[in-house]
Amino acid sequence: MTSLKNAITGNVIVYQGADESISTNMLYKDETFWMTQKDMGRLFDVNVPAISKHLKNIFESGELDASAVISKMETTAEDGKIYQTNFYNLDAIIAVGYRVNSKKATQFRIWATGVLREYIVKGFALDDDMLKNGRSFGQDYFKELLRRVRSIRASERRVVDKFLNFNEYRILTHKGHISMTMAQKKAIGEYTVFNKTQHVISDFDKFVKEHS
Structure with a gap:
């Protein structure tokens, strides 16, 4: 597990919901995004135990390798103490989004399936706004x-x-x-x-x- 020291923090539009763009704060490092289980719970509107259960099943089934998608970072809690916290990369976030049972997770799956369909049919999928404006952090593709x-x-x-x-x-x-x-x-x-x-x-x- 690698350290996320000096990672960039920013607000990212994760997916397009039915009536709005769903965004959240994420860490960015090594060309991917990172979130804690608590952050994923907020993103998909479920409790942390549900996120933990799905991650456990994802790792046990061999869908993802825990050592490849988890990194530790020191975070400061409300009590002022510093804790080692697990952060999960974009692969894990997507995998959880396809398993969680909530309205927001359903909106995520609808959006993600649309992107995948466009890629399969057209051979490409583009985010026009991102390419026009560039990222505020990370690589400009x-x-x-x-x-x-x-x-x-x-x-x-x-x-x-x-x-x-x-x-x-x-x-x-x-x-x-x-x-x-x-x-x-x-x-x-x-x-x-x-x-x-x-x-x-x-x-x-x-x-x-x-x-x-």
Whole structure:
């Protein structure tokens, strides 16, 4: 178990409820968030014994390794005494959220399932506001997003090259009887039919190009 000394404290929007954004104070360190059992109880609106029971089952079932998701930190209680307190990272918080029986936990699961569905269907899930405004603490992942988009665009160019080199698709019906220029025009035309969206430069594409 590692120490959470010098961890950053901040207010984080954890999930979107039916009528409001649900936020809470969390510690941030090592690119993840940390909460105590008491904090999780407040977040999901249940008592601490319920959180403790679910964590026990999570560890006993092998869903998570306790040594990987728990860290100790010194906290000062209301009586002024210092205690060693267990903090649980985001993996544990999510796992508990999927087991707790409360209205807030249900709202969390609805939100989390929506994010997962978007990822499975679209291949990505974005928090637009976070990417636009950046985090007040932790890493800003906007540059990583741009880098990955550039990589995807490069892959699309390679597909076009394969079309032009006739490596993947048989698109010529008069082999040996047309010029190279005609072949290129034919390949580009076929690729346009194959993926009509690729010849349109979106606003995001322009933005990526400007920041390359």
